[in-house]
Amino acid sequence: MFPTTIKHRKKSHELLAYEALFRRILEQYRQHEAIVPEYKREKAGYDGERNVDYKLSTYPHKDFFIFQGIRLKNSPFFFQIDTLILTKSVIYILEIKNQKGTFNYDSEQRQLTQIVDGTEKSLKDPILQAEAQRGHLLGWLARHGIFNIPIETLVVVAYPSTIIENVREDPDVYKKIIHNESLHQHLDRLDSRHTRDKLTTTSLKKLCQALLDGDTPLRTDLLRQHNIGPQHLINGVPCQRCHQYPMKRLYKKWQCPNCSAVSTRAHERTILDHFLLHDITLTNRQCRELLQVDSPRTAYLLINSMNLSRSGNNSARIYHSPLINDFPQSSTIPVTFKNHFAKQSLD
Template sequence: MTPTNIKQRKKSHELLACEALFRRVLKEYRQKESIVSAYKREKAGYDGEKNVDYKLSTYPHKDLFVFQGIRLPNFPFYFQIDTLILTRRFIGILEVKNKKGTFNYDSKQQQLTQEVNGEVKSFKDPILQAKAQKTHLRGWLEKHGIFNVPIETLVVIAYPTTTIVNIREDPEVYNTIIHNESLHEHLNRLNRKYTKNILTNNSLKKLCRSLLDEDAPLRTDILTQLGINKQHLIAGIPCERCYAYPMNRLYKKWQCPSCLATDLKAHERIILDYFLLHQTSITNKECREVLQIDSPRTAHSILKSMHLQHDRENRARKYLAPSINDFPQRSTFPYINSSKQIEQFY
């Protein structure tokens, strides 16, 4: 038996927005360093977390309930946990680090440095980060009437090629900063340490529901963050085959003005990208501007066909974006053709 996955890992809003930006930004800006760096950073974090997700999924114990990425309120703040593990006996927090090279951790100075190809960078103390999450989670649990459940933290290095150097040879650090490959061993250690059930089946189920109900994924304004303006973005729908734009609306389909390729649902990705990059609602007028069409009736038909929720029945209706967790997860970069271009992103 394997752990029960209550909440599967989904791409963050920032990663989804980076992907949307590659689809919407004009070709001459697509290699802009700030855009590529933001994407690489988010994609590396996601890939590292997925590595840990896989290792955890092979742990041969069924009494673990796993939340892969969750952000909770502890007002006036929010706190995010990479992976949360619930058992009847203890709760585990996994803080995932995806950096490569050599990690030098100094427990006395509470400092982490990374060395890659002779270049040294400093980072926040990951143990203090995990402890801060523990403090926030403790406060959140107490507000939900849950006390005295042990909370353990592990900093998990996602890649086996990363070297971990415990400068002070601190025994506590050996049991706190670990490689992904040793995750099972450390979970076994915690299972041996805690043998008394504290949470009942009912309280555990109630806790799982509360966690799902209060999960609040972070939304970022990536256009402002990266200095991207309207003039940097494609107007209308670009053709996935030849990149010409805007595609023309014919009867219930779109046609490329250059290669004449057709697509029945080319509008769907563009509207979802609008939600990721601009705002969480769209009006009929905004839809017409995004798709470069003139007909309010056509815009109404398109928005209605996407089964989006809306806030009212009159002409000022706003169609609402799906939850971040409900956005398509498949990465598409339709205008990148050569392997060399793809390597620049991955």
Template sequence: MILLSYKRGDFLIKKARCIPLRVHILRAMKRRVRPNHEKTQDFLNELGRKEAGIYGEQSLDYYLKLIPETDHPFYIFHGLRLPFRDTFFQMDTLILFSNFFLVLEVKFFKGTLYFDPKNYQLLQEVDDNPLKVYPDPILQASNQCSKLQSWLRTRQLTDVPCEKLAVLTNPKVITKVLSSPSEVDRNVVKSPALSAKVRMLLKRHFSQPLDKKFIKKLIKQLLKDHTPDNSSPILQYGVLPSDIIKGVLCPCCSPYKVMKRIYGTWECLYCGGKYDDAHRAALVDYALLISPFITMRELKRYLGLENRLTIISLLKNLNIEFVGGTKSRTYNLTPLLTKT
């Protein structure tokens, strides 16, 4: 769910952080795609990267609350994804102060980081593993600023200065600099020092604040142009319906085990757990991985149930509605997705 506006002290969150649909699908793939699928490790790697990013962004929230008070309110947008030419660009966190933007490129890295802006790269060393090479986060944040300025021009909005910071949210990460130390010092910060860095930026931007009507118009346009990423990892990784494990899965067993419906409840024959509404999660997975619509025949096969009246009762308790006549009846699972 996206919360469009709520107040915390002297700033307002205009777009709250939410878990992207793609991550929900990847998590469902982790639960449901057969382990021997040729792309399993690939999509698990993507999920690991995205979950680390989510954790890092969430851990930043505490430090955002410590940003110094200002004479004018400022506005925060999480995960804003805007059009740029024939594609889109997404910012981890965008802050609109009274007279400038601040783009935060949030990173949750472990081990030791070697910043090398001269060669547009970041090297990571974790224990005795080989060095990993990543794009330079300073350059990433700089590109976001450039694209944001282009977006402003495209929308015929007044040019607004843009600052950038790469924020490291893992308190245990070690940083070293291989090149351009002044650039790293200016644009990289660990999250506990974010407020001090913002204070310096506020002193740098002491010009007349933007007109309140313009800020209101700018916020409205930012939210209007936000376009969630609905790309499907199902297609990307070549997952077919036949690759997906059917049944109601035990939430406590790892790897997941299929449960049985016994005397009005779902029971796991491996750990002994009993659950009343475990079918809800199973139907959410179906909607994410296969289709938001399902027939009675497919319900029987997917849930492992033969009794039509039992299935109807389960769907009724979930407020699942159907469309079509008795023979062509299809159940709409979409409302379940709004609660994930």
């Protein structure tokens, strides 16, 4: 009765990397004004998308197949769609906006402005953004031999508290920029316009698989972006209870010298954070430096316990990062954000 989600939304590499950064960066930099706002922006985008995901999951239409976030290559460029919906008769692109305050959209100037707490700023035209994604998707579909299926676009404002002002009172705008709460009604309206099947069940399944195979999550280098070096990062394995570091490796387990917490798997988060922040590979030597252990044998046993893919043999062995979509989604970070960001230097 309800839609089928083919690809569930996962945190982006950027959001996962920010969470890893808060776990790895020295405490005095965790409230840095260049880092916190960017993390909050990324987190707000994810939360807004999840809001729309829930609303869409309750839409009573069993023949909808949903991709919650997908990034594809339309050579030589990549394009990202917040939510993609496939049916046999039509494809939907949802461009999700999570900003709060008041949106003023001018359909003649093709301009969107946002007002929050008396401050006004200009944003990209979301209708043009959605249409650009439509053009990229048409090119991608053509490369896969699909030419005749219509594509509809909607800009979905995630939060009901956001006010949408249609400056020119353009009736078409009311059909393009919508609140999440009215998503079902607009899907009903569009669905009624597309009653003839363009895809067979077999071709739809093939298209779903091609989309999954083509999904290429973006990887972001936060350390370079924020000019963060080794001197800004902690050494060793932090305690997941009190966040002090480093934990000590004693008798096949980790023990915190501050609160005496014990863990057998504390190294796993540290290694995964390395993959998010530094590199997609790890050697035994790098593992020893990362975990602050001396024994190559200990490092070997710890890495092997994570069942990571690997290549090479003996001293040349390299361990490889999981795929971005396979990373844990839990988000424990050792920081509570202040209302005013501390003005600090990372020099």
